[in-house]
Amino acid sequence: MIAVHTDRLADLVALYAEYAACIDEERFDDWPGFFTEDCVYRVVPRENHEAGYPLATISLKGTAGLRDRVYGMTSTLFHAPYYQRHIVSLPRIVGNEEGAIRVEANYLVLRTKRDEPSEVFNTGRYIDRVVETGGGLRFREKLCVFDSELIPNSLIYPI
Amino acid sequence: MSTQTAAAGNPSTLADIWPEPGASRIPARVYTSPEVYARELERIFYGRHWSYVGLAAEVPEPGSFKRTSIGERSVIMIRNRRGEINVLENRCAHRAMRFCKEKFGKAKTLVCPYHQWNYSHDGKLLGVPFQRGVKGNGGMPEDFRLEDHGLPRLKVATRNGVVFASFAQDVEPLEDYIGPAVLAYFDRTFDGRELVVQGYSRQRIPGNWKLMMENIKDPYHPGLLHTWFVTFGLWRADNRSRLIMDERGRHACMISQRSETIDPDVTKGVTSYRRNMTLHDTSLLDIVVEPWWNGPTVCMTTIFPSVILQQQVNSLSTRQIIPAGPDSFDFVWTHFGFADDTPDMAARRMHQANLFGPGGLVSADDGEVIELSQDGFRQDQAFSTLCELGGTAVENTEHMVTETLIRGMYRYWREVMDL
Numbered sequence: 001m002i003a004v005h006t007d008r009l010a011d012l013v014a015l016y017a018e019y020a021a022c023i024d025e026e027r028f029d030d031w032p033g034f035f036t037e038d039c040v041y042r043v044v045p046r047e048n049h050e051a052g053y054p055l056a057t058i059s060l061k062g063t064a065g066l067r068d069r070v071y072g073m074t075s076t077l078f079h080a081p082y083y084q085r086h087i088v089s090l091p092r093i094v095g096n097e098e099g100a101i102r103v104e105a106n107y108l109v110l111r112t113k114r115d116e117p118s119e120v121f122n123t124g125r126y127i128d129r130v131v132e133t134g135g136g137l138r139f140r141e142k143l144c145v146f147d148s149e150l151i152p153n154s155l156i157y158p159i
Numbered sequence: 160m161s162t163q164t165a166a167a168g169n170p171s172t173l174a175d176i177w178p179e180p181g182a183s184r185i186p187a188r189v190y191t192s193p194e195v196y197a198r199e200l201e202r203i204f205y206g207r208h209w210s211y212v213g214l215a216a217e218v219p220e221p222g223s224f225k226r227t228s229i230g231e232r233s234v235i236m237i238r239n240r241r242g243e244i245n246v247l248e249n250r251c252a253h254r255a256m257r258f259c260k261e262k263f264g265k266a267k268t269l270v271c272p273y274h275q276w277n278y279s280h281d282g283k284l285l286g287v288p289f290q291r292g293v294k295g296n297g298g299m300p301e302d303f304r305l306e307d308h309g310l311p312r313l314k315v316a317t318r319n320g321v322v323f324a325s326f327a328q329d330v331e332p333l334e335d336y337i338g339p340a341v342l343a344y345f346d347r348t349f350d351g352r353e354l355v356v357q358g359y360s361r362q363r364i365p366g367n368w369k370l371m372m373e374n375i376k377d378p379y380h381p382g383l384l385h386t387w388f389v390t391f392g393l394w395r396a397d398n399r400s401r402l403i404m405d406e407r408g409r410h411a412c413m414i415s416q417r418s419e420t421i422d423p424d425v426t427k428g429v430t431s432y433r434r435n436m437t438l439h440d441t442s443l444l445d446i447v448v449e450p451w452w453n454g455p456t457v458c459m460t461t462i463f464p465s466v467i468l469q470q471q472v473n474s475l476s477t478r479q480i481i482p483a484g485p486d487s488f489d490f491v492w493t494h495f496g497f498a499d500d501t502p503d504m505a506a507r508r509m510h511q512a513n514l515f516g517p518g519g520l521v522s523a524d525d526g527e528v529i530e531l532s533q534d535g536f537r538q539d540q541a542f543s544t545l546c547e548l549g550g551t552a553v554e555n556t557e558h559m560v561t562e563t564l565i566r567g568m569y570r571y572w573r574e575v576m577d578l
Contacts, residue, residue: 043518045358045359045360045361047262047359048358048359051263051358053356053357053358053359054357054358054505054506054509055357055358055359055360055494055509055512056358056509056512057360057516057517057518058513058518059509059510059512059513060440060513061440061442061510062440063439064438064439064440065439065440065443067439068438068439068440068443071436072387072520075386075433076385076386076387076431076433076520077386077520077523077524078384078524078527078528079523079524079527080527080530080531149361150361150362150363150489151360151361151362151363151517151518152362152363153362153363153364153365153517153526153527153530154362154517154518154523154524154526154527155517155518155523156518156523
């Protein structure tokens with residue numbers, strides 16, 4: 001078990017709670033603000049992650065890549081509208097390295113399409129590197145490694 | 160699934176599915192009817208057609224296997240000790256167990272866990288426990304012969320690392336099936352170079368499987384639906400293009416070359432065109448011309464009924480269609496590169512993959528529109544689609560303002576379905 005100061009744990013809990021709220025409330029323009037400028041953000045099928053294959057469902061480099069994705073999903077991609085609801089477990093600190101904290105958390109994303117009952121959309125594990133910046137904690141790397149064997153049609157919004 | 164019973168019990172309902180001649184008005188029930196679907200499984204997926212099962216690179220060593228499906232039948236692609244690739248039905252000869260559950264693996268023999276019936280890489284039954292009984296009691300009958308109870312072994316053809324299989328032992332050779340015109344483009348990507356798998360994407364699309372074939376035989380939509388294609392010239396009506404089919408119209412290639420300039424006619428009134436759109440991360444459009452392209456920046460090939468072969472600039476994939484009832488299919492993307500790719504090229508292929516797959520900037524919406532088409536067919540079973548862009552003929556063209564490839568597929572479909 002990694003020794004961690006309770007203040008630091010409280011900061012991480014707040015980071016994950018704010019991150020989920022930002023996405024669920026569709027404040028997508030604020031989403032890149034949770035990341036460092038040189039970040040990596042990837043949504044990856046578990047089979048690729050475990051087999052060491054490089055393919056991701058979404059793979060973005062830097063906040064520039066995140067902003068392009070926001071433009072894509074809000075302005076250019078056609079899709080039936082849906083709500084997302086993230087249920088995120090308490091963050092688990094798994095290590096420290098090069099000034100970053102390695103953090104993991106389980107997530108469950110429910111999707112609710114118009115006129116439809118809610119459904120499990122995507123479930124998996126965040127594998128993150130979090131760093132302290134002048135403005136608070138940010139994700140230097142965020143991998144969303146999902147168990148879900150089939151994406152129910154499409155995956156538009158961030159996880 | 161009880162589709163086969165439904166078809167057998169209700170043959171008369173099929174006769175009036177498609178009363179009009181031609182292939183340009185496709186009735187809704189072609190996409191919704193369980194009877195039509197049951198006949199498609201029998202005549203198309205389990206009949207004299209070749210279905211994609213995978214890349215030889217996915218089963219690199221003796222005993223390496225991959226589980227996949229042809230139609231709704233589960234099959235195992237496995238390499239034997241001589242290096243040959245077999246495709247075996249995943250169904251034990253004893254009690255029908257679909258015993259292989261792993262998607263990939265390596266096995267000395269294939270063993271059904273229920274009663275430990277044991278099969279070779281060639282599907283031969285090697286032995287069954289207690290065949291001769293125990294202490295003179297029980298056992299298999301005298302006339303039980305191991306060789307009568309193997310796993311069904313499909314006809315297999317491998318061309319330059321791509322593996323196809325058929326349940327029909329008398330299917331024509333793969334090269335004749337694809338035909339010379341489409342085969343030339345198949346060989347353009349798959350010319351014998353060693354392939355490297357880069358990973359998988361899997362999605363379930365709630366629409367009829369043929370709608371995905373249509374989507375990749377429809378050069379009309381990419382420059383309209385897909386902002387990224389039209390804005391960055393990756394697919395646009397002013398691009399130099401060709402549409403070709405095999406003689407029977409079932410397979411096709413959409414071939415196009417990215418424009419450096421833009422014809423104002425093709426963006427006028429097109430709301431998806433964004434003149435001022437720029438990327439923050441321009442590396443997404445870091446396209447490097449490869450010598451084997453010989454010009455075209457895109458070649459989308461449909462091999463009826465089960466696979467789409469994608470070259471979109473530097474991004475390469477096979478996209479397998481696995482039907483699951485008349486109103487749903489699984490869509491499996493296998494991205495790949497070549498063993499001699501530089502690390503930069505391998506990374507570039509992966510970066511451009513952001514455009515494709517279930518989250519892709521130009522592919523996520525293809526699944527969405529297919530779902531909505533299926534919804535429309537369901538609500539109005541008397542409806543027929545209008546598929547008459549470029550007329551009603553089935554012909555190769557030197558432009559993309561036509562739906563001729565879709566008509567080609569349905570002309571063939573009517574023939575093989577006898578509808």
